Amino acid sequence: MAEENPFGSEAESSQVLSSLNLSEVDVNPNQRLSSVLLNEFNYLPWSRAVSLALGGRSKLGFINGSIEVPDASSPSxxxxxxxxxLVMSWLLNSMERKLAEIFSYSESSSKLWETVKEMYGSQNNAARVFQLKKDISNLQQEGKPFVQLLGSMKSMWNELETYRPHTTDASTLLKRAEEDKIFQLLSSLDSEYEDLRSHILMNTELPSFTSVCSTIQREEVRRKVMNIGDMLDFAPRIKT
Structure with missing residues (x-):
């Protein structure tokens, strides 16, 4: 006679084991909520990935306020x-170490979430959009399997879509068109302009194309004046 399965049928056994595995994941404080770790420039894709992960574990209410904090004297x-x-541990494990150290003393997961949003949620994302478009343009197969190349490309497309969701709004499209001109202009600059490029992209609001052109021209003039000054300083003095 066959030994009786303590979990019932094979299908039921599989479901029980799956639920046990899920439970182990849900109580592990060392889990990451996403492969996307928070840094100074990727708040939007990070927050979306984390929200989806918490929603899938029925824990989203801890950060969006829908789960109220019970009184300290309450049995619950x-x-x-x-x-x-546990949610706080997941959030901290989903950040780069230097950022996790900053937020590790938050009072609750909702306080942590709000602080991160205040610090990074309203920043200008031009620098990250610029880098994504540059990386997509420079992406090459270089002997990798096609599926790996496609995966990398789709990942960058998806992140770019987070910063630039589809729209038919005319003013938004015009703004993006000007941004693309600025990105193309900045990417064509010599490496000696790297600091200036970073300064322009990290502005709270990306300047207009005309303003960027003026800034680059002023920097070029400044460099020429400095070079002339250096040449004069090192030139041999003529004795009278």
């Missing part, structure tokens, strides 16, 4: 605190 407080600290 300890259970809430345990889960909230």
């Amino acid at each position: 407080y300890e259970s809430w605190l345990s889960k909230d600290q």
Whole structure:
């Protein structure tokens, strides 16, 4: 006689084992919520990936405020605190180490979430868009399997879509067209202009194309004046 399966049928057994594995993942404080780690420039794709991961684990309410904090004297407080600290651990593990250290003393997962949003959520994303478009343009197969090349390209396309979602709004499209001209102009500059390029891209608001051109021309003149000054300083003095 065959030994009786303690979990019931094979299908039922598979479901039980799956639920057990899921439970182990849900209580592991060392888990990352996403392969995308938060840095100073990728808040949007990071926040979306983290929100999806928390939603899939029924924990989104801890950061969006829909799960209220019980009173400290309530019998449910300890259970809430345990889960909230678990969510905090997941969030911190989904950041680069230097950022995790900054936010590690947050009072709760919702406070941590709001602080990160205030610090990085309203920043100008021009620098990241510029880098993505540059990376996409420079992407080559270089002997890699096609599926790997396609995966890299789709990943960058998806992140770019996060910063630039599809729209038919005329003013938005005109703004993007001018941004693309600025990106193309900046990417064509010599390496000696790297600091200036970074300064322009990290502005709270990306300047107009005309303003960028004026800034580059002023920098070029400044460099020429400095070079002339250096030449005069080192030129041999004529004795009278």
